[in-house]
Amino acid sequence: MVSYNRESFHSREAYTAQIHLPGHLFEELVWWALQALPDEILVGMDIDAGAPHLPEVEDFFRSTEHTEGLFQGQGFIIGEAHIVNRGNSYSVHHLPEDWTDDMFSTSRGSRAGRFTHWLHTHPNAPAIPSNADADAAQETPGVDMILGLRFSPEGPLPWFDDVEGVRRRVGSEAKPTPAKGRRRSFFSRQNLPVLGVAPSGHKIHEIQLIAFRKSGLGINVILVDKEGLPFGWNELQATD
Numbered sequence: 001m002v003s004y005n006r007e008s009f010h011s012r013e014a015y016t017a018q019i020h021l022p023g024h025l026f027e028e029l030v031w032w033a034l035q036a037l038p039d040e041i042l043v044g045m046d047i048d049a050g051a052p053h054l055p056e057v058e059d060f061f062r063s064t065e066h067t068e069g070l071f072q073g074q075g076f077i078i079g080e081a082h083i084v085n086r087g088n089s090y091s092v093h094h095l096p097e098d099w100t101d102d103m104f105s106t107s108r109g110s111r112a113g114r115f116t117h118w119l120h121t122h123p124n125a126p127a128i129p130s131n132a133d134a135d136a137a138q139e140t141p142g143v144d145m146i147l148g149l150r151f152s153p154e155g156p157l158p159w160f161d162d163v164e165g166v167r168r169r170v171g172s173e174a175k176p177t178p179a180k181g182r183r184r185s186f187f188s189r190q191n192l193p194v195l196g197v198a199p200s201g202h203k204i205h206e207i208q209l210i211a212f213r214k215s216g217l218g219i220n221v222i223l224v225d226k227e228g229l230p231f232g233w234n235e236l237q238a239t240d
């Protein structure tokens with residue numbers, strides 16, 4: 001979370017607004033996502049109306065393009081999250097999004113009034129919005145977030161990396177350690193770093209997190225502690 005916030009700070013000029021997500025909630029989201037593998041989950045989130053962003057943190061991460069009133073709930077820390085749907089089926093012939101996101105966008109449409117922000121997961125795909133995600137986001141009053149997880153065994157969902165967009169990793173990129181000889185390509189798949197193991201037994205290699213507004217603008221996510229301060233706050237200020 002410290003390295004994620006450092007990147008949020010250094011790339012702050014690429015964003016017009018920010019959103020503060022408590023670390024304990026982020027851990028919960030990752031845990032739910034892992035428990036659901038290889039399915040996708042859809043999570044609705046609300047702000048804590050009693051917890052505005054700390055002004056010194058907001059100022060620190062603010063870009064010159066900063067815009068007020070960009071989305072509902074702007075300026076408030078996310079307070080709670082609830083799983084509202086889970087994709088329980090997928091096809092080996094298509095990207096899982098081809099139809100699960102259609103299903104999700106239907107439920108989003110009917111539930112859009114219930115939650116301010118939405119998050120869904122991308123099992124074995126980067127956290128970059130698809131066209132279906134962009135359509136579904138049109139109903140979102142707040143921001144949409146995507147949590148991308150790279151895991152193995154891949155099963156019918158091999159890591160799909162052929163997507164244009166900005167990647168925001170929590171931790172470092174999962175790069176295979178080189179193996180020798182002609183079996184290299186087989187072993188390179190097996191030799192990805194392991195961040196942890198899901199309840200399903202899947203090994204987790206990479207976690208990505210982004211937020212965006214329905215207009216397509218990226219929203220800068222800052223991971224904060226229970227006091228509302230970013231993880232790594234002291235060292236961030238020291239390196240500013």
Ligand SMILES: [Zn+2]
Pocket residue numbers: 097101120121122129130133146
């Ligand atoms: Zn998606």
